[in-house]
Amino acid sequence: MIMYEKLDVYDENRNKTGRIIERKEGEILSSDEYILAIQCWIINSNNEILLTKRKTTKKDGNMWEPTGGLVQSGENSMDGAKRELKEEIGISVDDNDLILLKTNTEKGNVNVFRDVYVINKDIQINHLEFIDSEVSDAKYVTFEEFKNMIDIGEKRKIRCKTFYS
Template sequence: MAELWDVYDVNRAPTGRTHVRGEPLAPGDYHLVGDVWTVNFENKVLLTQRHPSKPKGLMWECTGGAIQAGESSLCGAVRELREETGLRADPENMYLIHSIRLKDRFVDTYAVRMNFALPQVVLDEQETVQAILVDWEELLALWAAGKLCPESRFPLYRSALVSFLKQF
C-alpha cells in the first residue's frame, strides 16, 4: 500500500489534500519530516549509517523520515525512531529543537534522552546498515569530515542540540 503524506502550503497550513510518496510534489506543496537526535544517559548520541542504495548512502545521520498522513510531527518522529531503531520514546520526553522550511518540506528536529545501550538498537535493514554511539567531539569530527547528513542543516540546530545536552 502506498504511503500517504498530508500536504501543506508555504505557511504550513494543511491543504486537506494528501500526496503519494515517491511522486513529485506540485510547486508550492510541502510535506512534514521529523528528525530525532537520541542521546543516552552517558551523553552519547545515536547515529545510524544510511543503506548504500539510498541517496547519500553510507553517510551517518540521526533518525528520521517523512510524517505520514494523519500524524503530527511529534507522533511521526516517535514512530520513525521505533521503526528505524526499535527504541520507544515517550512523546513527553521529546523536545523540538529546530524547525525549518526547505524546498518541498518542513523539517522538525527533536532531541530525546533515553536509557539505552547500543545492543538494544534494532536496525531496519532497508534503511540503515550500522549504528554507533558517539560523544559530542566525535559527532563534530564526523560533520567536519563530511560524513554526517544533513550536512547543510547541522549548523542551524547545532547550538540547540548543545543546549539540550548541557541540561544533563
C-alpha cells in the same frame, strides 16, 4: 504493486491544504507547498549522539545520520517521530521523551518543514533492532567527534542538513 507512503501537503504557513500525495521520486509540489518531516537526536547521559548508518541500497547509502523521516498523512510530527524510531531502530518512546528543539523550513526541489526533536535517553546499541531495512549500523559519538566528522572533510558521510546548512 509498490505501496507508497501517503503524505499531507501543507501551505507556507504550515496549514494542511487537503491535498495528499504519494511519496515517490519526482513527485511535484508547487513552490508554495511543503511536506512535513522529523529528525530525532538521541543523546545519552554521557552527552553522546546516537547516529545510524543508512543501508547501501538506500539513497545516500553508508551515510551517518540521526533517525528521521517523513510524516505520513494523518500523523502529527510527534506521532511520525515515534513511528520512525520504532521502524528504523526498534525503540519506543513516550510523548514526554520528545523535546521539540526547532523547526527548519527547507526550500528546494521539495519544500520541507522539518521538526527537530531531542531525546535524552540512555539506549544501548545492542538493544536496537534494525527492522525496516533502512539502517545497517549505529554508534554513539561525542559532539566533538561529530563536529570533526564534518570539519575534516567527512561531510558527505554525514546526512544531516540541520547541523551544517
